[in-house]
Amino acid sequence: MSVQHQSRSPTPGTTSRRDFVKLTSSALAAGVLGGAARPAHAQPLLHTVSDDWNGVLVDLSVCVGCRKCEWACRKANGFGDGEPIDAYEDTSVFGQTRRTEADRFTVVNRFFPDDAGGGPVYAKKQCMHCFEPACASACLVGAFRKTPEGPVLYDSSVCIGCRYCMMACPFGVPAYTYDNALAPEVRKCTMCFERITKEGKRPACVEMCPVEALTFGKRSELVGIARQKMADHPGRYVDHIYGEHEAGGTCWLYISPVPFDQVGFRTDVGTTPYPELTKGFLSAVPMVLVMWPALLMGAYAFTEHRKRLSGAGDGAPSAPDQSEEAGHG
Amino acid sequence: MANHAGTVGFGEFARERLLLGQSLGRYLRSLVTPFNVIAVLILSVGVPIAVRRFTMGLEATTNLTNNAPWGLWIGFDVLCGVALAAGGFVMASAVHLFGLTDYRPLLRPAILTGFLGYFFVVVGLCFDLGRPWRLPYPMFVSYGVTSVMFLVGWHVALYLTVQFLEFCPAVFEWLRWRRMWRWACYITVGATVFGVILSTLHQSALGALFLLAPGKVHPLWYTPFIPVLFFVSAVGAGMSMIIVESMLSHRIFSDQVAGHDREHADRLIVGLGRGAAVVLMTYFGLKWVALAHGRHWDLLLTPYGAWWMVEVFGFVLVPCLLFVWAWRIGNANLTRFAAVLAVLGIVLNRLNVSLITFRWNQPDRYVPSWMEVAITISIVTAGLLTFRWIVNRMPVLHDDPEFPPEHGEPG
Numbered sequence: 001m002s003v004q005h006q007s008r009s010p011t012p013g014t015t016s017r018r019d020f021v022k023l024t025s026s027a028l029a030a031g032v033l034g035g036a037a038r039p040a041h042a043q044p045l046l047h048t049v050s051d052d053w054n055g056v057l058v059d060l061s062v063c064v065g066c067r068k069c070e071w072a073c074r075k076a077n078g079f080g081d082g083e084p085i086d087a088y089e090d091t092s093v094f095g096q097t098r099r100t101e102a103d104r105f106t107v108v109n110r111f112f113p114d115d116a117g118g119g120p121v122y123a124k125k126q127c128m129h130c131f132e133p134a135c136a137s138a139c140l141v142g143a144f145r146k147t148p149e150g151p152v153l154y155d156s157s158v159c160i161g162c163r164y165c166m167m168a169c170p171f172g173v174p175a176y177t178y179d180n181a182l183a184p185e186v187r188k189c190t191m192c193f194e195r196i197t198k199e200g201k202r203p204a205c206v207e208m209c210p211v212e213a214l215t216f217g218k219r220s221e222l223v224g225i226a227r228q229k230m231a232d233h234p235g236r237y238v239d240h241i242y243g244e245h246e247a248g249g250t251c252w253l254y255i256s257p258v259p260f261d262q263v264g265f266r267t268d269v270g271t272t273p274y275p276e277l278t279k280g281f282l283s284a285v286p287m288v289l290v291m292w293p294a295l296l297m298g299a300y301a302f303t304e305h306r307k308r309l310s311g312a313g314d315g316a317p318s319a320p321d322q323s324e325e326a327g328h329g
Numbered sequence: 330m331a332n333h334a335g336t337v338g339f340g341e342f343a344r345e346r347l348l349l350g351q352s353l354g355r356y357l358r359s360l361v362t363p364f365n366v367i368a369v370l371i372l373s374v375g376v377p378i379a380v381r382r383f384t385m386g387l388e389a390t391t392n393l394t395n396n397a398p399w400g401l402w403i404g405f406d407v408l409c410g411v412a413l414a415a416g417g418f419v420m421a422s423a424v425h426l427f428g429l430t431d432y433r434p435l436l437r438p439a440i441l442t443g444f445l446g447y448f449f450v451v452v453g454l455c456f457d458l459g460r461p462w463r464l465p466y467p468m469f470v471s472y473g474v475t476s477v478m479f480l481v482g483w484h485v486a487l488y489l490t491v492q493f494l495e496f497c498p499a500v501f502e503w504l505r506w507r508r509m510w511r512w513a514c515y516i517t518v519g520a521t522v523f524g525v526i527l528s529t530l531h532q533s534a535l536g537a538l539f540l541l542a543p544g545k546v547h548p549l550w551y552t553p554f555i556p557v558l559f560f561v562s563a564v565g566a567g568m569s570m571i572i573v574e575s576m577l578s579h580r581i582f583s584d585q586v587a588g589h590d591r592e593h594a595d596r597l598i599v600g601l602g603r604g605a606a607v608v609l610m611t612y613f614g615l616k617w618v619a620l621a622h623g624r625h626w627d628l629l630l631t632p633y634g635a636w637w638m639v640e641v642f643g644f645v646l647v648p649c650l651l652f653v654w655a656w657r658i659g660n661a662n663l664t665r666f667a668a669v670l671a672v673l674g675i676v677l678n679r680l681n682v683s684l685i686t687f688r689w690n691q692p693d694r695y696v697p698s699w700m701e702v703a704i705t706i707s708i709v710t711a712g713l714l715t716f717r718w719i720v721n722r723m724p725v726l727h728d729d730p731e732f733p734p735e736h737g738e739p740g
Contacts, residue, residue: 099395138541140478141463141471158471161459163398164478168541175395176459181386184459268544278477281537281556285480285530292526296426300518303428 053150055219055251057226062213065122067108069205076204079103102175105189113262123263127173127189129251134274135165150251151191170247170269219251226255248273368710375707378700390700397695404683406453409676410446415567417443418528421521437725439571444492449712477537484531491524502732503723533560547686549628549637552619565608566675572598572668585726595661602664606652613645644674
């Protein structure tokens with residue numbers, strides 16, 4: 001089943017430590033060391049695709065770089081009041097590769113890949129809406145959440161502004177309103193949460209796209225659609241659905257006529273869900289909390305015992321120090 | 330509690346304990362020193378920038394961008410500040426738990442350095458946070474329990490409290506609050522154990538923060554071992570920082586250490602340096618273990634590989650060997666030089682992980698603005714002024730003759 005998440009290349013070290021902790025704890029729980037094989041249910045639920053998750057499939061072979069999605073996105077999110085759509089015909093912005101900003105949740109970049117025969121390939125960028133978002137696992141106040149509908153949403157009412165989410169995001173998506181002194185916040189694409197859940201519409205960018213480069217649908221079905229496109233047009237796409245497994249899987253998917261590293265995509269993000277990267281460390285925390293007091297108090301008891309044996313500790317409390325220091329001085 | 334001061338009224342207390350036994354006019358005149366003039370100059374630049382930061386925002390003061398969300402204030406003020414303040418828990422556990430009571434003279438300066446270090450880390454953090462007034466949120470309002478940062482936040486807050494409790498005996502001696510003093514001494518061992526636990530976890534957690542940034546931190550510095558590396562290097566950094574701090578203290582507060590036996594003090598420093606050598610050698614080994622684990626040998630031949638070796642040889646192995654050599658020939662000045670190198674090495678490591686190699690493969694590089702640098706220098710200056718204010722008043726570098734050296738347990 002193509003939607004099933006599989007074949008994660010484990011991060012060395014982290015995984016083995018996590019496994020060790022899991023193994024140890026389950027062994028302790030079962031009381032039997034032999035029967036402590038990792039049970040299937042130990043995999044967090046989110047590793048598999050929820051049928052309720054929405055997503056978008058982006059076909060880079062279709063996109064013509066008109067940037068109308070950018071215009072629609074800004075309009076839908078209340079930026080660039082009354083901005084004329086004609087302004088987006090200006091191609092000079094392609095001069096540099098852009099990223100998402102606090103008032104621009106999606107951007108289209110132009111590339112001239114080696115494998116595209118000289119022609120440009122355009123790539124739209126926005127929040128990927130990960131299955132297991134790095135931003136959510138990074139946030140110390142839980143300001144990010146993966147909604148049952150798929151979008152990853154941010155709640156500024158609890159955000160303290162540490163910007164760890166921005167450090168963590170493998171796709172470089174969240175942006176910050178650095179210019180705001182009193183109520184700065186993180187901003188990013190919401191997959192038009194209100195539109196798709198309450199108004200029954202598609203995301204603004206999808207609705208706007210004049211060439212149907214964007215397909216909105218259930219994430220569980222989009223992979224099949226992508227595969228069908230590949231089968232219908234042999235040679236048109238590279239055999240890679242970006243987002244199917246990247247960072248543990250994302251709700252947005254891409255298919256491309258050229259390898260993804262030639263059109264500005266990170267191909268080193270791996271397939272491990274980002275929260276797994278810190279899980280090993282976090283599961284070691286209770287171990288330290290339980291073991292350190294015992295070890296340290298043991299050291300203390302040993303020290304006291306030795307002091308008593310040497311006979312110096314029986315007098316006034318300050319005696320040993322003074323005698324020792326006197327001995328050195 | 331003032332009744333504990335007994336016969337002393339507030340006027341006399343203020344004169345004796347706050348103004349160092351001088352009249353207000355004389356005290357104020359005594360403040361005009363070259364050091365203070367420089368400090369005031371620094372703060373007269375820093376304070377207006379601080380006002381600008383909190384009224385006009387981060388964009389008006391920093392070079393932070395969406396691609397470089399963490400800058401000097403996190404890389405230096407927080408990461409280096411916490412590592413260099415590790416001396417507090419190292420010395421407390423050495424003296425109270427492992428019975429190395431010889432080192433008691435270095436304990437209070439170490440705890441004060443630790444406490445003020447953490448305090449000013451939090452001050453620096455408040456400059457960096459978008460909404461610093463929400464600092465208590467992870468404790469009381471909204472809990473992100475899957476976050477390493479959540480752990481860091483809680484532990485730094487708790488540890489700041491623990492360090493204050495550990496320093497309380499000195500405060501109560503200063504205030505002559507005998508009953509409170511006995512209580513403060515009574516909890517010493519418990520506070521020390523708790524402090525070691527908290528330190529172990531948040532020193533390593535600061536490294537673990539970067540586990541979520543593979544591909545951004547350079548592979549030579551990104552490793553699953555980074556929590557262990559941060560913890561072990563913090564222990565070495567803390568010990569080295571105590572040596573550096575005592576070196577400065579002996580120059581600045583020469584009157585307070587006048588009665589000290591210089592040779593004895595030197596022997597302690599050399600001994601502490603030997604301990605630091607063991608820690609640095611462990612750290613040096615771990616750096617290579619981490620490298621081998623990531624199989625990044627080929628990267629050693631790149632410019633970043635050369636930079637990695639500068640850090641690992643020049644600022645870890647060299648100070649380590651100098652510590653050993655200084656111990657063999659009994660030269661405290663060499664120990665002090667090695668300590669300065671080791672401290673610089675830890676600063677270099679933290680900056681390498683968080684700033685210098687961060688997004689090394691991207692064209693846009695973060696360089697701090699002059700205002701970020703000015704705030705950082707101002708915070709360090711404020712820390713030094715506070716340290717001096719306390720040392721001049723409370724029994725830190727010397728014992729108070731009216732109070733026997735606390736013994737880590739009730740008398």
